[in-house]
Amino acid sequence: MNLSPRPVEATPLAHDRVYRRLRARIMHGDLPPGHALTLRGIGKEYEVSMTPAREAVRRLAAEGALTMSTSGRISTPELSNERIEELAALRALLEVELASRALPRAHMALIERMQTINTNIAEAVAHRDAVSYIRTNLEFHRTLYLRAQAPAMLAMAETVWLQLGPTMRALYGRLRRTEPPHFHRLIIAALRAGDEPGLRLAVRSDVTQGLRMLAS
Amino acid sequence: MNLSPRPVEATPLAHDRVYRRLRARIMHGDLPPGHALTLRGIGKEYEVSMTPAREAVRRLAAEGALTMSTSGRISTPELSNERIEELAALRALLEVELASRALPRAHMALIERMQTINTNIAEAVAHRDAVSYIRTNLEFHRTLYLRAQAPAMLAMAETVWLQLGPTMRALYGRLRRTEPPHFHRLIIAALRAGDEPGLRLAVRSDVTQGLRMLAS
DNA sequence: ATGATGCGCTTGTGATCACAAATGAGCCAC
DNA sequence: GTGGCTCATTTGTGATCACAAGCGCATCAT
Structure with a gap:
């Protein structure tokens, strides 16, 4: 040996x-x-x-x-509107499932960590820092999905994020946003309440909301 | 020019x-x-x-x-049972959505082509030819999903098929099957009837049925 | 018989090089 | 000025090579 x-x-x-x-x-x-x-x-x-x-x-x-x-x-890719919508649909499909699987395993420490990340997102928004915003936003989602214990599914979600990276930069660059993501609070609330339908809806809304306005 | x-x-x-x-x-x-x-x-x-x-x-x-x-x-990978189940869940998630999107675009010529492929599957089953069985079975599904006009989603489904390839061989090699896939007939029937809930159920059943017995 | 040891050979890694294709800037004709 | 042409340069492709690490088999001691 x-x-x-x-x-x-x-x-x-x-x-x-x-x-x-x-x-x-x-x-x-x-x-x-x-x-x-x-x-x-x-x-x-x-x-x-x-x-x-x-x-x-x-x-x-x-x-x-x-x-x-x-x-x-x-x-780096320049995505068509059809492709963007399809990738948004994929995000919704995969991430709703991931969130749903993570829900029974989400204890309080996880929720608090997500809340901390959420304040970092607000900070990035205040500084108009697109890269920081995207990174912390994905960190928020990944923190939840890691609890789903579904590595292949998470890998696929990350592949979608990867494909959308440059396009998201272009969006958040021209989007003058002032408030931190609203649906993140709904996600956290649903996690606290153990409300699975609410969680699925909140994740789907958060994922599609930002990307719907990509179709310029 | x-x-x-x-x-x-x-x-x-x-x-x-x-x-x-x-x-x-x-x-x-x-x-x-x-x-x-x-x-x-x-x-x-x-x-x-x-x-x-x-x-x-x-x-x-x-x-x-x-x-x-x-x-x-x-x-080639030797998948754990957990990984197999996760990939089966991914197949269900993606392929149900693909079938659902293909349904409104599925005209008669497509359904007839799928039926032809289905007879080829029966032939492969009769000959105990695992490779032919897997190939024609995937061709059956891909023929339908191509109509969904969702290339990124189809690519992800094919990635799952790819990961399951060697494992499916191992399964169908030891499985002594005599009858052609039952759920394929249900898929075709749902397509003819324009029955979306029935189609989703049939696809999910077909996809999970074969893979459920992979967990030895 | 069994287990450890040593060595030769196989295998993946990364650098370098020659080559062909495409790009783009400069030039010329109109 | 505008459009087309030419050529130097950039760029990706694939082959080859030196190198280090790992695997496996034969050998040997116990």
């Missing part, structure tokens, strides 16, 4: 580092729709060669976080 | 060929759970170098069609 003091920290793998950092930037709306990227540029930025950069890009393209033209040029 | 007689057939790209052929094999149950693969072996089989083979494998691993050990070894 191997009892040698093997280092615990796994994955110093180059392509995985690049993938994760790029993924976070895209999901959180750091890049606008249609933004162009190059393999050599990515490699230079993350101090790797083209090979791991290409693997990271390929994976993100497969997940819909990046698009590749017929000639292989890389850019 | 470019009026040169450019060849119409796009994508002679090596990594894409490898990806598609591997994906089809996995989705249709050509490989059992836990089957090991190597980059050099794949490259040799499809007459490419390691580079495109690795890109194809990475993409399939990202979609859950392959698993990579901490040391990078490649194999």
Whole structure:
């Protein structure tokens, strides 16, 4: 048996580092729709060669976080209105189910953590910081969904978030919002009350409300 | 403007060929759970170098069609019962919605095509051919869902099929089935009648029935 | 017989390179 | 000025290579 003091920290793998950092930037709306990227540029930025950069890009393209033209040029996607509506419907479908599964497992500590995150969201809104707003908003949802104990379902929801990242940045950039998300309070209230139909409605409303106005 | 007689057939790209052929094999149950693969072996089989083979494998691993050990070894996944049940729930969630969206667009020609496919399924069952059974069964579902005009949703459903491919092979291999799928007839009947609740129930039953017995 | 040990070979990773295609800026003709 | 053409540059693709780590088998001691 191997009892040698093997280092615990796994994955110093180059392509995985690049993938994760790029993924976070895209999901959180750091890049606008249609933004162009190059393999050599990515490699230079993350101090790797083209090979791991290409693997990271390929994976993100497969997940819909990046698009590749017929000639292989890389850019963030510019979604059609039909695609946006479909992704919003997917969010509703998946996240309502995730919330419903998380409800029986949601104890008080979780609800309080969500409330804390909600104040951070309000802060991001006050500072007109689109990236912070998107990131904390997703953190609010993910905190709840982690309790659903449904990793494949959560992964699919995150893939949808990823595809919507650049588009959400474009939305929240031009949307002059002043109040923190209203439906988050309804979600928290439904969680406290153990009200499943109310929770499903609140999540569906929160998810579709913001995205309905994306259809410019 | 470019009026040169450019060849119409796009994508002679090596990594894409490898990806598609591997994906089809996995989705249709050509490989059992836990089957090991190597980059050099794949490259040799499809007459490419390691580079495109690795890109194809990475993409399939990202979609859950392959698993990579901490040391990078490649194999088809061996799913836990919890994961199987979660994927079955995802199938139900997504495919019920897809069927529901396809219903108003399903004209007679589509229903007749589905019926033809259904006879092919019966034939595969009669021949005890697991791969043919899985392939024609998925073709039956995809034919319906294509009418939903929801490409992102269909892509997610196919990702679930992909993850279940090897496991479904293992199931249908040991399951001695004699009759063609019963719920397919209910799906067709609901389509003819324009009965949406009946269609949703039939699809959900068909999807969960086969997978419920996967939990050995 | 059983378990540990050591080693050779297989395997994935990432860098580099040659190549072809496409892009875009500059130039020219009208 | 406007439109089309040309060419240098950028960019993605895929092959090859050096390297390190892991797996598995044979060997050996007990």
